[in-house]
Amino acid sequence: MEKIAYFDCSTGIAGNMCLGAILSAGMPLKELLAQLKGLGLEDEYEFTVAHVKRQEQAATSVTIKLGHAHGHRHLPDIEALIQRANLPDRVVQWSLAIFRELAAAEAAVHGIPAEQVHFHEVGATDALIDVVGTCLGLHWLGVDRMVCSPLPVGGGTVKAAHGRLPVPAPAVLELFRRAQVPIYSNGINRELVTPTGAAIATSLCESFGPPPAMVLQQVGLGAGSHDLPMPNILRLWIGTDAAAIADRSSSVHNHRAGHSPGHSHSDGHSHSDGHSHSDGHSHSDGHSHDHHHDPAGNTPEPQPGYTESVVELQTQLDDLTPQAIGYLYDVLFQAGALDVFTQAIGMKKNRPGILLTVVCTQANQAACQSRLFAETTTLGVRCTLQQRRTLYRTWRSVNTVYGAVDIKAGLATPQGPALNLQPEYETCAQLARDQGVGWKRVQWAAIAAAQALYTQQDWPLQPPEPQGTKPSAPGG
Incomplete structure (x- = not known):
């Protein structure tokens, strides 16, 4: 059964707030710290957890106090740390996506390639702990998909490595733009959304808006660092798909109707030992593992997108x-x-x-x-x-004999494979006019180049190039 996480960000989102919400939702601190050791950064930070109140509401506060400074880290350095940390595959994929999105935003702001973006010693280590720790927690909680509320913009200024910056910080504003995040002002002139928090939300959440239909199971409360006019708390809602539960309840009711009284048989049979075995078996580790077996005992192909x-x-x-x-x-x-x-x-x-x-x-x-x-x-x-x-969507540029063409790819998962490849119309039309050839000829050349690239590698989701925003793709 699909498990959903909803980030309720009435006072914004930051990496340490995510960690606090993860721990509040039930992940053991000991297990989180044990898995973070794989990064090999224990001598660079001190991890502190406290139970605090924000406007008389209890929440979990996490502080990452930096000790030994490593110096500047570039994106390739951070990618290498994550890839050799012996983390679960999904945690690696999520963490890399977050840092790549953050680097792309910083690159757009500073006008440099993403690989040249350096994460300052003030932020590199705690950002790594915030990001990887959040991904570890979401994985431990068994989350399948994530949705986020609209985000407040905040106001005022914030101190950064190169001086004071307006709020939202330039990188945060760029992340908002790239992900087309719905934003609003809640009247609080503080930094409410940090670059790390924005990157977590825009990289992991499939949409921004009201809570999706779900049956609520857990709520994690992560405290922000400051007292604000309203409770400075990130609320992480964890639940299961309400539609799936309704479908299962209907199936159970119909199945039971065909049996004599006294024998309760559901998709997961009720046994005398008191354990309920469902399509996604409940194990002692607390996770729901979704197998989705069909009546013939076969495991169907996972649904793309x-x-x-x-x-x-x-x-x-x-x-x-x-x-x-x-x-x-x-x-x-x-x-x-x-x-x-x-x-x-x-x-x-x-x-x-x-x-x-x-x-x-x-x-x-x-x-x-x-x-x-x-x-x-x-x-x-x-x-x-x-x-x-x-489908998940991303853009790539391919070279043809007529010039470069942007290709929109529809991906089965954020890491590929590409199921649909479509050249951007306006680019093909302009090249056709410039070269004096038919539009279809340019389109065919672009598709051929994209297919050749696709045969060499999957198309993982990558942020668009800094030079501009691709038009939104219609699709019902």
């Missing part, structure tokens, strides 16, 4: 000038729409009309609805919450 919630907005229009539709597409995509499309329909009194459909996230629902009311003649919009399965 991930599931997320989207909102479908619909309205019929029969009195709107056609010129407005093209403009409407642009403003809806600017408001965060994932996809917009129209269908021809017949309406009352035999009037021809269109059915306008907008697909968006819950975080952008209000903005898209506002555009529909402002730019069309509609008097009402229907809203439906849906679940969709989507």
